[in-house]
Structures are given as structure tokens and as C-alpha cells.
Amino acid sequence: MNVSRRTLLRGGLAVAGGGLFAACSGRPGGSGIVVPTPTPLAPRSGQSLVTKTLTARPAILDLGGPTVSTWAYDDVLPGPLVRATAGDLVRITVDNKLPVETSVHWHGIALHNAADGVPGLTQKAVTSGRQFTYEFVAPDPGTYFYHPHVGVQLDRGLYAPLIIDDPHEPGAYDAEWIVVLDDWIDGTGTTPDEVLADLMASGSSSGGMHGMGGMGGSPFGDAGDVTYPHFLINGRVGTAPDLLRAEPGQRVRIRVINAAADTIFTVALGDHRMTVTHTDGFAVQEQEAGAFYIGMGERYDVVVTLADGVFPLVAKPIGKDGAALAMVRTGSGPIPTPARAAEIRELTGPVLLGSDLRPADSARLPDKDIGQSVDLALSGQMSTYEWAINGAPYGKNEPITIESGERVSMQITNMTMMTHPVHLHGHTFALPNGLRKDTVLLTPMQRMVVELEANNPGNWAAHCHNIYHAEAGMMAALVY
Incomplete structure (x- = not known):
């Protein structure tokens, strides 16, 4: 067997094929997990109510030339903006007109467990032809997005800020x-489900393998598995x-969201410097940069003082x-070609x-002794x-059990030669430098110890936000 340089360096996996599709398909992450029952919420006195109905359905979308058959919310890409003020009660009804079941996960929001949108952990999947209403109080202000947590539906048009x-x-x-950044393959002669099936069958996708991720000076090693025809x-x-x-x-203020399924980007605005002010919703000590990396599921807020003219805003995929x-237009001038803009x-x-940023004082977790330590390998x-x-794919690995009220130290170890954006539901965590995140890039063979406050009991997913890795098993349940 020819062993890829991405091959696991330590140990191996003995995995039955039937267990590999468990990550977001509704299969529980081990025995003993009880899916919570939603409790209707009523606005408190003086509390504003934000309501919306989202319809998930097949759609024909124009990407600015290419026309694709895909799935989307309300026939637009990205889907409809949901906007609220911290403290508001948010009530969103999802009308599933897809031919398959679905759900909606409110990525980065520390909401109550029954609204988190993970079938098998927090709800039953929304079957075709049915509706489901999500209710939660908008907690920490910031930049977030929403997307399904079923299969590889994220790699279609089902995402929005x-x-x-x-x-x-x-x-x-x-x-x-x-x-909103994205990598796009749906409706271009294949679908994300076909890409996943091809990966699972042979280790190469119908979109084409990309084994050179991370070349060109980035720190990410192999950064992605799928060759995409479009980036959006x-x-x-x-x-x-x-x-x-x-x-x-x-x-x-530019709120940048990476909704891609398999792609890390480098973001830059031509002839400008950006001041990074927030990551994953939390304030940082402001830092100026000409460009920044953003992994799948991450968000960065930057502030830019604009010059006069026409300037390209570029998101260059790592290793692809x-x-x-x-294009940013503040005055006259020609629009540069994509080839020139990318240079x-x-x-x-x-x-x-992003993990090198320092937190603003307001974003630091309060000092507290560690009460429990867990591992995420x-x-x-x-x-x-x-x-x-x-050591096992989701559905076969044991849930990670923690205690309510504890400060938990989580050692995350990347034992592979690929970079993985690790996302934790229902919480943020503090990096060793104190930076608050809910999604962090772990480079090949990197070990990072993060801290989280166990103050939001429930069944929570911890997983790689490369949707193909998650669906092939790189997910675990964190329960308390």
C-alpha cells in the first residue's frame, strides 16, 4: 500500500464502514445520551422578539455566470441574514422542503442545548415536509453564522450570517x-454527497484530490482534500x-465568515492594512495586518480606513x-482581473x-483553578x-464527560499531517494566551491546551469543521 504523507503517524484505526457516516447524520455519540425536549420560551418584560421563517429547498442559483442546481435557504446565497441584539429572544422556524432530513446549527452561539441543531445529540432531525422552531436568547454579541448539521449539507448553499x-x-x-467565504462544487457535475462517497471509497474525491495543501509558505501542512472549481x-x-x-x-467594519467545507483562506484587501478587532465574536487587542488566515468555521472582524479608488478584496485558498x-469601490478606476487581484x-x-492574537481584557475568562482535565486526540x-x-469515529468513541461548574482543561492533540479547525458547540474556550475562540486551527502534530467553563450543561458536539472529516468520524460528544 502506498501510504500518503497524511497517513496517521501513530497507531491505526480499525473502523467498520457502517460507522463512518455517523458524524452529523443523527447517530448518537455513544450510549446513554438523551436528546433534550425543547421548552417553549416566552419573551420577558422588555425583551425584544426576533422572528423569521427559513425555507430550505432545492434551488437554481446564479453564481455570477455559473448556474448551479443546489439546496439553499429562501433561494438566495448566502441565505437570509438573521440579526438580533444581545438579550433578544430569537425564534426561527425552519420549513424543510428538501428531499431529505435537515437541521440548523447556530455556529458559535452559547445557547441552551435543545436549540443547538445536532440530530442525535440535541434534537431529532427535521424530516422532509416538516417544520421545527428554534428558540434561544441571543447571548454574546459578535459575528456568527448558521448551517445544517446533517451529512455534508454545509457544502451546498445552506449557510447564512x-x-x-x-x-x-x-x-x-x-x-x-x-x-461570507465559500468553496463551491455542488451542481458542477457532482454533489457533496458524491464527493464524500468517493473519498470514503477510494481516498480521492470526484472533485479531485489536493495533496499539496499548505505549500507556498503557510504553516498548515496538508490543508484540504477537495479540488473546487469555484471560490465565492x-x-x-x-x-x-x-x-x-x-x-x-x-x-x-468588515465581518468575515468562512463558511467553506474544506478550505482555509488567506484574506487581504489590496493597498490597505486591516485592523483586527474581534475573532469568533470576542474582542482582541487590536492588531494591524496586511493579511490574515481564516479556517473553516472561524470569523474575524476587521476595521479598514478606505483609500480612493477600486481595490480587490481577495480570499486565496491555501494549497489550491x-x-x-x-471589489471595494470608493472612486473611479478599472476593476482588476481575478488573476491580477490574486497577486x-x-x-x-x-x-x-489568529491564534497569535491577544484577548482584550473584557474577553478573558476569569481566573479559576482547573477542576478537571480531558483529552481530545x-x-x-x-x-x-x-x-x-x-481512537474511534463518532458513534463508536465514548462521550467525554465533564462536571457542571468546573473549569475544564482540554488537551487537544492533532496526530495527523493535516490541519484541522476544531469547533466546540455551546461554549467558547480560552487558548493558552487567553484568546477566546470557539473554532481554532490545529496544525499538523500540534498540541494545544485550552480552558472552558462548564456553565452550559447539555450534549455538545466537538468536531473538526472540515465537513468531510467530521462526517467520516472526527467528532465526539461532550456531555454534562
């Missing part, structure tokens, strides 16, 4: 843009980019050909890795496309 505003934030900027910003390809307008000299592109000098200079191999946490 979720913004929680801070009523106390001064808002020292003149405008705001929401920028706000649902559009680079040959017909989204146009973002403002006036010269204005300060703009092509780029996602939008802006900001992409060749130093690139900020990521393992797997490309040759048979098997991925696991703590």
Missing part, C-alpha cells in the same frame, strides 16, 4: 460589510464579483488554485495567524479516509 449586536458598543466606524465571496465567483461601495476616508474575490502584494507579505488517515477522536 448571524449577527448579534452589542447595545453598548460605540460603533466607531461609518459602514459595515458582511463577507457572498455567493459570487471572481469573474462577477460582489461590489462593496463606500466613500474615501470612511472607516468600515483560484481565489474568491470581491496583490499583501498576500506575499506576513500573514496573521485527533487521528486519521487519507488512504482509507478514516478520521477519529480519541
Whole structure:
């Protein structure tokens, strides 16, 4: 057997094929997990109510030239913005008109367990033709998004931004843009389900394997498995980019969301420096950068003072050909071609890795003694496309049990030669430098010890946010 350089370096996995599709398909993460029953919530006195109905259904979408058959919320890409203020009661009804079951996960939100959207852990999947209402109080302000937690549905058009505003934030900027990044393969001659089946069968996808992820100076080793024909910003390809307008000299807050399934991006704005102000919803000590990395599921807020002209906003995929592109126009000037835009000098200079940021004092976890320590060991191999946490795929690994009220130390160890964005539901965690995150990139063979406060009891998913790795087993249940 030819062993890929991504092959698991320590140990191996003996996994029956039938257990590999458990990650988001509704199969419970071990015995003894009881799915909670939703309890209807009523607005408190003075509390605002935010309501919306989302319809998930098949759709024909124009990506700015390419037309694709896919699944989407309300026939738009990205889906409808959900926006609330911290403290509001949010009530979203999902109407499932897909031919299969689905759910909605509110990524990054520390909500109550019954609204988290993970079939088999927090709810029963929403079957075709049925509705389900999610209710939660909007907690920490910040930039979030929502997407399904069933199969590889995230790699279709089922994603959209979720913004929680801070009523106390001064808002020292003149405008705001929401920028959603994506890698796109659905409706281009294959589907994400076919890509996954191909990966599982042979270790190569119908989109084509990409074994050179991380080359070109990035720290990420092998960074992705699928070759995508398109990369999108706000649902559009680079040959017909989204146009973002403002006036010269204005300060703009840009909320960047990576909704991709398999791609880490480097983000830069031509001829500008960006000031990073938040990551995953929490404030950081502001840091200027020409470019920054963003992994699947991560979010970064930046503030930019705009010059006069036309400038490319570029998201360049790590280890893959092509780029996602939008245009910023504050004055006259030609629109650069995608090829020229992908060569802006900001992409060749130093690139900020988010985990190197420092937290703002307001975002630090209070000091507290560690009451419990747990391990999260990521393992797997490309040759048979098997991925696991703590030695077994989801559905066969044991739930990680913690105690309510404890400060928990979690040692996350990446035992593979790929980078994995590790996402924890229902909580944020503090990195060793104190930075608050809910999704963090772990590079090959990296070990990181994070701390979380066990203050939100329930059944929670911890998984790689490469959706193909998660669906092939790289997920575990965290329960208390």
C-alpha cells in the first residue's frame, strides 16, 4: 500500500464502514445520551422578539455566470441574514422542503442545548415536509453564522450570517460589510454527497484530490482534500464579483465568515492594512495586518480606513488554485482581473495567524483553578479516509464527560499531517494566551491546551469543521 504523507503517524484505526457516516447524520455519540425536549420560551418584560421563517429547498442559483442546481435557504446565497441584539429572544422556524432530513446549527452561539441543531445529540432531525422552531436568547454579541448539521449539507448553499449586536458598543466606524467565504462544487457535475462517497471509497474525491495543501509558505501542512472549481465571496465567483461601495476616508467594519467545507483562506484587501478587532465574536487587542488566515468555521472582524479608488478584496485558498474575490469601490478606476487581484502584494507579505492574537481584557475568562482535565486526540488517515477522536469515529468513541461548574482543561492533540479547525458547540474556550475562540486551527502534530467553563450543561458536539472529516468520524460528544 502506498501510504500518503497524511497517513496517521501513530497507531491505526480499525473502523467498520457502517460507522463512518455517523458524524452529523443523527447517530448518537455513544450510549446513554438523551436528546433534550425543547421548552417553549416566552419573551420577558422588555425583551425584544426576533422572528423569521427559513425555507430550505432545492434551488437554481446564479453564481455570477455559473448556474448551479443546489439546496439553499429562501433561494438566495448566502441565505437570509438573521440579526438580533444581545438579550433578544430569537425564534426561527425552519420549513424543510428538501428531499431529505435537515437541521440548523447556530455556529458559535452559547445557547441552551435543545436549540443547538445536532440530530442525535440535541434534537431529532427535521424530516422532509416538516417544520421545527428554534428558540434561544441571543447571548454574546459578535459575528456568527448558521448551517445544517446533517451529512455534508454545509457544502451546498445552506449557510447564512448571524449577527448579534452589542447595545453598548460605540460603533466607531461609518459602514459595515458582511463577507461570507465559500468553496463551491455542488451542481458542477457532482454533489457533496458524491464527493464524500468517493473519498470514503477510494481516498480521492470526484472533485479531485489536493495533496499539496499548505505549500507556498503557510504553516498548515496538508490543508484540504477537495479540488473546487469555484471560490465565492457572498455567493459570487471572481469573474462577477460582489461590489462593496463606500466613500474615501470612511472607516468600515468588515465581518468575515468562512463558511467553506474544506478550505482555509488567506484574506487581504489590496493597498490597505486591516485592523483586527474581534475573532469568533470576542474582542482582541487590536492588531494591524496586511493579511490574515481564516479556517473553516472561524470569523474575524476587521476595521479598514478606505483609500480612493477600486481595490480587490481577495480570499486565496491555501494549497489550491483560484481565489474568491470581491471589489471595494470608493472612486473611479478599472476593476482588476481575478488573476491580477490574486497577486496583490499583501498576500506575499506576513500573514496573521489568529491564534497569535491577544484577548482584550473584557474577553478573558476569569481566573479559576482547573477542576478537571480531558483529552481530545485527533487521528486519521487519507488512504482509507478514516478520521477519529480519541481512537474511534463518532458513534463508536465514548462521550467525554465533564462536571457542571468546573473549569475544564482540554488537551487537544492533532496526530495527523493535516490541519484541522476544531469547533466546540455551546461554549467558547480560552487558548493558552487567553484568546477566546470557539473554532481554532490545529496544525499538523500540534498540541494545544485550552480552558472552558462548564456553565452550559447539555450534549455538545466537538468536531473538526472540515465537513468531510467530521462526517467520516472526527467528532465526539461532550456531555454534562
